[in-house]
Structures are given as C-alpha cells and as structure tokens.
Amino acid sequence: MIVVSRESGKKVGSEPRVGVFVCHCGTNIAGFTDIKSLVEYASKQPGVVFATDYTYMCSEPGQELIRKSIKKHKLNRVIVASCSPRMHEPTFRKVAESADLNPFLVEMANIREQCSWVHMHQPEEATIKAKALIGSAIAKARLLEPLESAEFTVEPSALIIGGGIAGIQTSLDLAEKGFKVYLVEKTPSIGGHMAQLDKTFPTLDCSACILTPKMVDVGRHPNITLLTYSEVKAVEGFIGNFKVTVTKKARYIDEEACTGCGICAQKCPIKVPNEFEVGLGTRKAVYIPFPQAVPTTHTIDKEHCLFLTKGVCKICEKMCPAHAIRFDQKDEDIEIKVGTIIIATGYDLYDAKKKPQYGYGVYKNVITGLEFERLINAAGPTGGKLLRPSDSKPPKSVAFLQCVGSRDANANRYCSRVCCMASLKHAHQIKEKHPDAEVSIFYMDLRCFGKGYEEFYERTQNEGVRAVRARVAEIYEDPETKNLQLRFEDTLQAEIMTAEFDMVVLATAIEPALDTSAIQKLLKLSLSADGFFLEAHPKLRPVETTVAGVYLCGVAQGPKDIPDAVAQASGAASQAAIPLITGKVSIEPITAFVDEDLCSGCGICEDLCPYSAIEIKELDDGKRKSEINEALCKGCGVCGAACPSGAISMKGFTDKQIRAQIDALTASEVA
Amino acid sequence: MKKFAFFLGCITPLRYPGIEIATRQVMKQFDIGLLDMDGASCCPAPGVFGSFDLWNWLLIGARNLSIAEKLDADITLVCNGYATLQEVNHLLEDEEKRDRVNDVLGKIGRRYSGSTKVRHCVELLAEDIGLEKIKSKITNPLKGLKVGVHYGCHYLKPSKVRLHESPEAPDHLDKIVESLGAESVPYREKLMCCGAGGGVRAGNIDEALDFTLEKVQNMKDAGVDCILTPCAFCHYQFDTGQIELKKKEKWNTPIPVIFVTQLVGLALGMSPKSLGLYEHHISPKYIDKLGLKLGKTKKSSSPTDEAVASC
Numbered sequence: 011m012i013v014v015s016r017e018s019g020k021k022v023g024s025e026p027r028v029g030v031f032v033c034h035c036g037t038n039i040a041g042f043t044d045i046k047s048l049v050e051y052a053s054k055q056p057g058v059v060f061a062t063d064y065t066y067m068c069s070e071p072g073q074e075l076i077r078k079s080i081k082k083h084k085l086n087r088v089i090v091a092s093c094s095p096r097m098h099e100p101t102f103r104k105v106a107e108s109a110d111l112n113p114f115l116v117e118m119a120n121i122r123e124q125c126s127w128v129h130m131h132q133p134e135e136a137t138i139k140a141k142a143l144i145g146s147a148i149a150k151a152r153l154l155e156p157l158e159s160a161e162f163t164v165e166p167s168a169l170i171i172g173g174g175i176a177g178i179q180t181s182l183d184l185a186e187k188g189f190k191v192y193l194v195e196k197t198p199s200i201g202g203h204m205a206q207l208d209k210t211f212p213t214l215d216c217s218a219c220i221l222t223p224k225m226v227d228v229g230r231h232p233n234i235t236l237l238t239y240s241e242v243k244a245v246e247g248f249i250g251n252f253k254v255t256v257t258k259k260a261r262y263i264d265e266e267a268c269t270g271c272g273i274c275a276q277k278c279p280i281k282v283p284n285e286f287e288v289g290l291g292t293r294k295a296v297y298i299p300f301p302q303a304v305p306t307t308h309t310i311d312k313e314h315c316l317f318l319t320k321g322v323c324k325i326c327e328k329m330c331p332a333h334a335i336r337f338d339q340k341d342e343d344i345e346i347k348v349g350t351i352i353i354a355t356g357y358d359l360y361d362a363k364k365k366p367q368y369g370y371g372v373y374k375n376v377i378t379g380l381e382f383e384r385l386i387n388a389a390g391p392t393g394g395k396l397l398r399p400s401d402s403k404p405p406k407s408v409a410f411l412q413c414v415g416s417r418d419a420n421a422n423r424y425c426s427r428v429c430c431m432a433s434l435k436h437a438h439q440i441k442e443k444h445p446d447a448e449v450s451i452f453y454m455d456l457r458c459f460g461k462g463y464e465e466f467y468e469r470t471q472n473e474g475v476r477a478v479r480a481r482v483a484e485i486y487e488d489p490e491t492k493n494l495q496l497r498f499e500d501t502l503q504a505e506i507m508t509a510e511f512d513m514v515v516l517a518t519a520i521e522p523a524l525d526t527s528a529i530q531k532l533l534k535l536s537l538s539a540d541g542f543f544l545e546a547h548p549k550l551r552p553v554e555t556t557v558a559g560v561y562l563c564g565v566a567q568g569p570k571d572i573p574d575a576v577a578q579a580s581g582a583a584s585q586a587a588i589p590l591i592t593g594k595v596s597i598e599p600i601t602a603f604v605d606e607d608l609c610s611g612c613g614i615c616e617d618l619c620p621y622s623a624i625e626i627k628e629l630d631d632g633k634r635k636s637e638i639n640e641a642l643c644k645g646c647g648v649c650g651a652a653c654p655s656g657a658i659s660m661k662g663f664t665d666k667q668i669r670a671q672i673d674a675l676t677a678s679e680v681a
Numbered sequence: 682m683k684k685f686a687f688f689l690g691c692i693t694p695l696r697y698p699g700i701e702i703a704t705r706q707v708m709k710q711f712d713i714g715l716l717d718m719d720g721a722s723c724c725p726a727p728g729v730f731g732s733f734d735l736w737n738w739l740l741i742g743a744r745n746l747s748i749a750e751k752l753d754a755d756i757t758l759v760c761n762g763y764a765t766l767q768e769v770n771h772l773l774e775d776e777e778k779r780d781r782v783n784d785v786l787g788k789i790g791r792r793y794s795g796s797t798k799v800r801h802c803v804e805l806l807a808e809d810i811g812l813e814k815i816k817s818k819i820t821n822p823l824k825g826l827k828v829g830v831h832y833g834c835h836y837l838k839p840s841k842v843r844l845h846e847s848p849e850a851p852d853h854l855d856k857i858v859e860s861l862g863a864e865s866v867p868y869r870e871k872l873m874c875c876g877a878g879g880g881v882r883a884g885n886i887d888e889a890l891d892f893t894l895e896k897v898q899n900m901k902d903a904g905v906d907c908i909l910t911p912c913a914f915c916h917y918q919f920d921t922g923q924i925e926l927k928k929k930e931k932w933n934t935p936i937p938v939i940f941v942t943q944l945v946g947l948a949l950g951m952s953p954k955s956l957g958l959y960e961h962h963i964s965p966k967y968i969d970k971l972g973l974k975l976g977k978t979k980k981s982s983s984p985t986d987e988a989v990a991s992c
Contacts, residue, residue, distance in 0.1 A: 366850030486869040489903075495869060508869075 026152045029060040029085035030144065031076055033067035033092035035122055040065075042126040043137045048091065051141045055148045059083050068098050073105045080109040087151040091119040091144045096547075112156030114599065114662060119147035142675050149674035150667045157599035157661055160640055164250035164589045165349040166190065171242055171529065174202020175572060176564025176579040177354035178224050183583030184352075185233035189590050192346050193228065194256055195238045196525070197285075199303035200225055202356055206286060206380060208387040208394075210572055211435040212466035218302060218389070225304040239309055243343065245532050246622070248641045249559025250349045250595045260339040262310035262318070263296075267334035270298070270306025274326035274335065282314045288381050291391035296326050300389070310335075350559045350586040353543060354579065355529055357565040360415030360422065360519035368411065368516060373487040374400040375494055375513045379410075379432055382515045386439050396443060398513045400492040405512035407448040408440055409496055411482050415519030417454060422519050424540045427569040429517035430457045434467055436515060437475040450476040450509070452498060460571060480507075485514060520569040533560055534620065542568045553582040558595070561586045600662040601643035602650060604636045608657035611635050615649035615658060624649060683809070685800070686749035687715035690762040691723050692913040697920075699957015700759050700913055703943040704802055706956070708757075710818060710949055711810045715757070718748045727764035727835060728879035736781075742769030743782045747793040755798040757805055759940070760913035761878060764835035767799040771842050801836055803911045803941055804845055807853035812860040820950035822862030826967060828944070829905035829936070830854045830865045831896070833915045834874050848872075854911060854941060861948040868903035870895065875910075877918035890929070893922040897936055906967040908938045916940055924962045935963045947971070 030052035034040035045063050053061035060083040064072045067090055079085060088111065090102045095118040103113035121140040129136035166189055170181045173195030181193045193200070204210075205225075207217035228234055237256055244255040263274075278294035286299040293299070295314040298306060316323035317337060327335040362370035362378055370376045375398045377385070388394035398405045410433040415421040430453065437449045456477060458467040471477070480498040487494055494514050499506050522541040530537055535555050536544040543562050546554040553561050563582035564575040589595050602615075602624075611634025616624045623642035626634050636649075636658070650658040659665060685708075693700045708715055722741060725731075731738040742765050749756045756766060773779045773795055783792050806815065832851050840848035849872070855865040876882065876892025897919070900908060910916040919938045926932035938961060939947075946956045958965045 366847060484870065484872070486867070489867070497870060 026057045026087050027059045027083065027085050028055070028057045028087040028089060028148055028151055029076075029079050029083055030055075030058055030062075030089045030091065030148065031067055031072075031079075032061070032063040032121075032144070033072070033090065034063065034065045035067075035092060035126075036065065039092070039122050039126045039140075042130050042133050043121065043140045044133070047137060048121075048140055048144060052089070052091070052144050052148065055145060057087070057152050058148060060085065067092050068101055073101075076102070076105050077109040080106065080111055086111065086115060087154060088116045089119055089144065089147045089151055090116065091121050091140070091147070093122040094118070094120045094124070097123075114157040115151070115154050117147045117151040117154065119144045142677075145677070146671040146674040149670040153664070153667045153670055154662070159596040159599050161594050161596045162248075162250050162641060164593050164595055165252070165347045166590050166593070167192065167346075167348045168586055168590065169194065169242075169252070169254055169346065169348040169351045170354055171351070172202070172354035172356055172564070172566065173197075173200030173228075173236075173238065174354060174356045174564060174575075175204040175221060175224075176356070176566070176575045177202070177352075178221075178228055179576045179579035180352050180354060180563055180583040180586075181228055181234055182224065182231065183580050184587060184590075185231045187583070187587050187590075189233065189587065191231075191234045192254075192256070192348065193234055193236050194240050194242055195236075196241050197299065198239045198261070198297075198307075198309040199299050199305070200228060200236070200238060201300075201303070203380075204572060205300060205302070206288070206387075207383050208390075209435060209439065211431040212460070212462040214435070214438075222302045222304075225302070229304040236305065237344070238305060238307075240344075242529070242532060245351070248597070250589055251641070252348050252351060252559065254346050254348060254351075256344045256346060258342045258344060260312070260341050261307065262312070262315070262335065262337055262339050263308050264334045264336050264339075265305070265307045267332045268307045269332050269334075270308065271331065272298070272308070273329050273331065274308055277325050277329045279323065279325065280314050280316055282311065287384050287391050288378070290381060290384050310337075349590050350561065351533065352561045352563060352582050352586050353529060353533070353535070353555075353566050354562075354564045354582075355523045355526065355566045357520045357522065357569070358524050360521050362414055362516045362518050364421065365414055365516075367484045368414065368482070368514070369485050369487060369494075370516060373485065373492070373494060373514075374398075375405075375487075375492055376485060376516065377513070378516050378518050379429065379436065380518075382436050386436070386443075396440060404444060405447065406444075407511045408437075408450075408513045408515060409482075409494070409509070409511040410437060410449070410451045410515045410517060412451065412453040412456075412517045413481070413519075414516040415521070416517075418519075422521065422540065424569065425457065426517075426520040427457070428520065428571045430455075431460070431463055431466070431571065433515070433517050434458070434470045434475070438466075438470045438473060441470070441473040441475060445473075448476070448511075449474070450478050450511070452478050452480050452482050452496070454479070454481060460573065520565060523566065526566070533557060535560065538568075540568065542566065553578060553585050558597075559586075559589065597641050598645070599640070600645040600660065601640045602638045602645065602647070602658050603661050604638055605657045605659070606635050608655045609635050609653075610655050610657075612654065614652050614654065618648050618652050619643075620646065620648065682712045682714045684714040684716055684752075684754050685757040685805070686718050686752050686754040686797075688718055688721060688724070688745065688749070688756050688758040688762055688766065690758060690760040690913060692917055693759055696917055697913055697940070697957070697960065699943065699960045700916065700940045703940060703946045703951075703956045704759055706951055707942045707945050707949065708802075708805070711814060713805065713810070716752050716754055718745070718752070718756075721745050721748055724762035724765035726880075727761060727768065729883075731765065731768075738765070739769055739772060739778065740782050740785055742766055743773060743779075743786060743793045744789075744791060746770060746773075746797050746799075747786060747791045750793055750797045755800055757800050757802050759802050759911075759942070761833070761835040761915075763799065763801050763912075767801075768839075768842050770795070770797065770799050801845075801911065803836065803853050803857070806857055806941065806945065808845070812856055815857065815945065815948075816860050819861060819948045821948050821971070823944070823948050823971060824862045826863035826971060827866045827904055827906045828858045828863050829868055829900035829903065829908045830858060830871070831875065831908055831910050831915055831919070832872055833910065833912045834878055836911050837872070854909060857941065857945065858909060861944060863944070863948075866900075866903045866905050868905070869899040871899075875915040875918040876922065877914050882918060886925070889918070890922055890926055890931075893918055894926055894931060897923060897926075897932065900936060901934060905936060906970060907965070908936050909941055909944055910938060911941050913940070920962050937961065937963045937965045937967055939965070939967075 107113045240258045243257045246253045275294045280295035281292040283289040284293040296310045312318045384390040416426040482498040538544040561582040563579040837848045858865040876889040882889040923935035943956045
C-alpha cells in the first residue's frame, strides 16, 4: 500500500491500485449504456481494486465519493469514466490532489462525447464501446507516473492589442486594478469603429460623448503606456513572462514636443481621402484622424507627404511653433515584458463590391451602413445633413438591405448580430430628421435580442418605418434620375415586386480584422470556423484562449455590439488579472522529455517545434543534445513523433502508455 | 492554327444557320479552325433530359464528347448545348461515373477518357482571342449602336461548374460589344432568363413569353437598337417569341436580335447578308443606323451563298 503524494517523490513503489468511477451524467450516459455492466466489467480488470458509479461525478457528492474512496481503498490510480478531459479533467485532478494523490495519476475515459452521444440509437454497441474505452484507460493508468508542475513568477503588467472600445475598457480596468498596461494601436488614434459612429442603439447616446472621455482617461492614466501607430512584431515566452517586440512606426513628429495645435495640418498642401470618414471626406498628409483623437500628436503620412515622396515642401516644419517635426525619424522597435496579453483587434467590414448585383461602387447612391454613420454625423463631411451622394439632395426614400455578406452561403454563414439594430437606428435617425421620408428595411429576420432592442424596433415601426421580408435580388440605377430600382420577392406576400428608392444603405457583414491571421501566427492562437479568434470554451471560458496567459475581448472573438464588447472586455481584464494578482503560475507538466542517452543531437525536433521550445545544446564533451524548455513546451508531441532515435517521449503520453491503451482497445474480450 | 471541334447542336442548323456561318467566318479571321463533329447528336437538352434521366443524359453527352476527343480537339459551341456538354464533362471527371458510361459506349465501339474541354464561343472571343486582337481587325466600328446584352442562364450557371466569370457581374459580352465600338446599355433584370430554357417554352409557351416580354420591355425602356445573344436558343426565343407576342397583341415593337459572332462579323466588315442577318424574323433595322456600305439588302430565302463560299 503506497499512496503517492505530490511531495513524496516520483516513483510509484508498489502495484497499481486502480479505482474506476463511472458517471451517469444524468441520462447523458446512463440513458444509452448499461452502467451496471460497465462497473462490473471495470471491477474485473487487472489492477482495479474498486469500481462504482454515481449520477453526477463532477458534483460535490461525486467528488467526495472519489476522495473518500481514494483514502478507503488506498487507490493510487483514478479512472473517471465520464465526459471529455477538456471538460472535467482539471476538476478531477483537483479532487485527487485534495486526497493527497498526484493529480497526474488521474485518467479520463470519455464515454460521453465519444460514445453515448454519438451512439444514442445503438445502446448495446455503446455499452461495448464504453467498456473498451474504460479498459483502455485502465491499461494506460497502470503505467502512469506522478508528474510535478513547475512554478514561475509573473511580470505584473499586461499588453492590450487594439485600441477600440474593447481595448480601451480592458486597459482601463487593468490599470485601475493597479497593473502596468501597454496599449498598442496600429492607427494614429485610439477609439476604433465606435469613434466613427453617430449614435448608439437603443439609447441613442451620442457615441463620441460616451467614448471620448474614456479615450482621454486612457491617454492620461499613469499606469497606461499608450503606443499608437504601432504594431506588435514578435512575442516570445509564456504566461507570466512574455517578451514582446512592438514596432513604433515613424510619425515624423516628436510626440513629446507636439502640442496638437494643428497648424501643420492647416498649412499642409496635400489632401487625401480620410480613412476615418470612410473616404467621404479628406484629410491632409499631416493629420489627426478626427478632432477628438487620442493622442493629439499629429502623424505625417509618408505615402502622401510631398517632402517624403518628392523631397520638396517642408512647410509644416517651417510653421510648427513647437518645432516638433522630425523628418529623420525612423521606425523604432521597443521591447516590453508582460505577464498577460489581451487581444482586442476588432473587425473590418465585408466589401460590398463582392455583391455586384447591388451596384456598390458603381451606383453613387448605394452606400454602406458605416458611410451612413458619417453622413448623419454632425462632425461628418456633410455636417450631419443626410444628403445623397449623386446630387447632394436629401433623399425622400431610403432602403436598408440587411445581411449583405452575413447569413449567406456565398459569403459568411454567421449572423453579424449588430446590423438589424444598426439599420433600425439609421431608419429612426432619418425619420427624426425627415418624418415624411419613406424608409424600408429589407430583412430576413429582424433580430432585436438585447436589452431594450425589441422596444426600439417597435418604436421605429410606430414611426412608420416599413419592414419588408425580402432578400433583394438586384438593384438597377435609373440612368436619368440616379434613383435605384430594387427587385425582390416579398416572402410574406409571396409576390415579386419592384420598388424605387432615392438611396440604398447596405448593412455589410462584420468580418475578422484583416490582420487577424498575423496576430494568430504571432501568438499561436486558434481561429474558429468563422475566422474569428477561438475562445477556450464557448460557455465556461469565453475570454480565455487555448494559449495560457492570452485572453480575448470584443469583436476579435466574434461579432457583438458595444454593450457585449464592453462586458467582455471587463471580463477579460478580470481573467487576465488573476495571474498578475497571484504573482505566480504553474505550468502543466505534460511536456516533452529527452532521453539524453538516445539523443543524437540531429536537430530535427528543434526545426519542427511550433513553440520554439527546443534548443540543441552542445555539452562539455562536444556532443549535441536536444534540450526542452518546459515552460514553452505545450506537449503537442510533434518532436516525439519525428525523433528518429525515439529519444523524445511525452510525459503522461509515453509510447508504452499509448501502446497499452491501443492493445486494450483492440482486445476482443470486451464484446 | 488552333483547332476546335464545332458542336452545332439542333437549333443552329435547323433554324439559324446564320449563326453557324457567322461563327465560322469570324473564327477563321482569328486563325481558329473549326472541325466538323461527324455523327454528333442532340447534346441532349440540359434541363429536361438531365432532370428526367441523368444516366442517359450523361451517356449521350459522353458520346458527343468522345467524337471531339477522337478529333483530339476541345469543343466550342454557340448554344445551350454548352450547359450539357460542359457539365457532363465536369461530372465525368469522376472515374466511377466515367467507367459506367464507358461500359455502355464500349458496345458501340466508343470511349471517352475525359481529355476534351468544352469552351463557349464567347470564352474564345474574350479570353483566347482577346479584345485587343478583335479591335485590331475592326474595319467597321459600330459607333452609336446601342446593344442590349443578354447573358442568359446556361452560359453562367451553375456557377460552381462554369467558373469562367462571375455569375452576378459577368462582363465578357459587354466588353466584346464595347471593343467593337458599340455601347452595351444597362437595363433592368439584365441577368434574367429569356424564358425558353428548362422545357418552359415547350411546356408552357404563355409562361415563357411572359419572361420574354418582361425582358424586351426592360430593354426597350433602356432604348436598345438590338438584342445580343450568346445562345441559339435564347436567340430563337427573342426572335420568334417577339413575333408570337405581336400576334397575341402584347408587343408592338419587336427589337431585332443578333448573335455575338454576327455582331463581331459586322464590325470586321462582313456583309449583313453573309452573316445571315436577313434570315431572322425581325428585320435588322439597326443596319441603317450604322450606315454600313451594304451589298444586296433584299431578304433572301435561300441560305447565304456568299458566306458559304467564303468559309
């Protein structure tokens, strides 16, 4: 009888004493397998000294049952036959630990996701398969060895990538908790898409009025270092100890000296389309994107500046009262150390030109929702007057087309979630300014799911906004009037119709930001099928990623509105603060292990390792050996599979353990 | 000289031999040789045959493809036979299907190995020959001619199989028209069906003519001089259908119809007669507008001898 405690050493000195705990998971497992025969089968397997079952093994009584049984039967291996290890392995490891058993002597047999759920119509076969899965877990468990987790200290600071509303909120939360925050934003100002919006649904708050004070808070917060016009270039290290290289792009203006007075922009002779105005307005080659930008430091756009392209002008340098212009500035790499990283990279919009049947880019009076925001915005290019682009006259009738690029097998299958409310808000804004204007929304479903949204929908209906359930097939521009004729089937009336409007607004889909894949590669994150960053668990770990120490918030994780983005940003800040507060992290010990006697130092593993966790070291005797950095190793097993001399094995997944598992699975005795 | 097997289909030789003649003349101008497909049959029709009996549709289509394969040439064509042969060819990329078809073809001493490509004559004009080369041969720029371009269905769809251009914003025909000096006039519902295909014309002529009427009304509103088609069946539907509509007193202003290679032929200086333009039910009034120097303008009941002589 030897119970292995975490402190008592690595070797298990006696015969394995295996306990098997079969979970019913309510009826999830018990409804489709014969639990009694599973327990009976398990108890007959070699090494098993105790087997039992319980309705919910993960519940407190279930956990207590395991704890008591470990003590009572002196178990030194525990099998829990229940759900996927992704679901509850951490739970049952903690149970073992609390009963003084090394947590890595717990093995899960997944008889739910991989058995009962997929064989609901074959209960007999499901029972046979569950036996095989339990048998194979037992075979592996007999060979398990205790493992020790390593502990590291944590750098009490965080990196936030992206300065939209999500990045702003999460930065402020962490800074208020007392941690150092580095906020990196690729454009010259923070604010993101929210800064471009006029009003926010359903309360009709002025977007700038609620956003800009937060931007100012970020700019002034003593704990926040704001790195605008900057991009993350490289990330090394692991949770608690990330080393990040940030490239600060040359602004050609001294940030310390610039007062943001704007004289340079007044004097600059070059006008270019303003990205902030979605191309509807212009800016100068030296500029701030919008008057409330944070920081107010101006930026010289090297693509258009006369001096930087043709070597002439320099009028800004002559006129700047602060002498802040620095044409010799170069891009600069800054290295920072952070404990945790939060991704808040936001989104880009679907290119409406990909739906040529709507004529965006061809017909002047077909615009996107974001363009509408600028046209209705008092600070926008028309001073808030809604004028249609072809003749600068107020439109008497406007059509909104929903789901342009969303819920569409030829574009994005997902729902972009904000466009229904955005278009309803736009419709309301038109009615507010021009009560007689005819406004129609062409929709598939109006999804007004949030707090106060349904009420807002009703309000716009009462204002006379018409909702037409139709997917518009084609838009045709009358060459004379530049009016737009929409051809569609009203699916509630089952009638094919044509209707003419002065202007059409396309509710274009939210898509993953263009630099998503660059960030994904930098941090080795996963993406979900829709192309957004994948959270660690869709319900229970919504702001974590599969990479420890890296968190998500805002639209980077999936389309969402401002309230959801802000809530998630605060959630991410809380999660990211946990290691910063505790000051230490333990690293999962399931890593690669090199048998130095077998290693020939060929270096194949070093080249293959996706986490740069392997280095070939030269020993004193001149021999080369592979060395694993356990903090960086994720235990993916690539090196082990590739090692030509079989020198690398995975702790917790040794060849011997896996073979025992396969042998048990393929044994015929189960049936 | 690049050579293509010329699949004529049924409608072209039976009703609009002018399309064949125009195509042969134009392709010759661009050093493309057209080979006769000896023994070719009906494609068979894409909608009706394929829907009722997929295997026999594949089989007969494969037989036609095997004729071209034996000639060691890709197929080109001028009708909705494109829909059948191009899609049959695509389906027969599947080895299992091809084996099954070949088992039967073997009984008549034929075999199809899948090496032939099927290219619409519009693809040849826009992609293989190219607009620059077309422009370089123009002797009669079609200045002032307002053309209503009709793409039809089978040339573009199903888009997953066709692939050669966007099903929502195709532009090959418009570019060809513009390169000839004419104007491609935008009009409502440009990508709508002519009404004929899928057995609609044969099964429900009134329904088919409703389609046609809507199309020609939209084109008339846009002020077109003629309707340009890339498909002999659409061509037939517009040319014959407008007369049928007139007889039903639903349509008084038939718009003349012209096939894409006929329009190219006009710009290359070929005579309207040699292009078979007087073989249409609706007389080519746009010719006057173009002010071309013409030969005999009298409508001839005999095939266009002068063109035949030149081929």
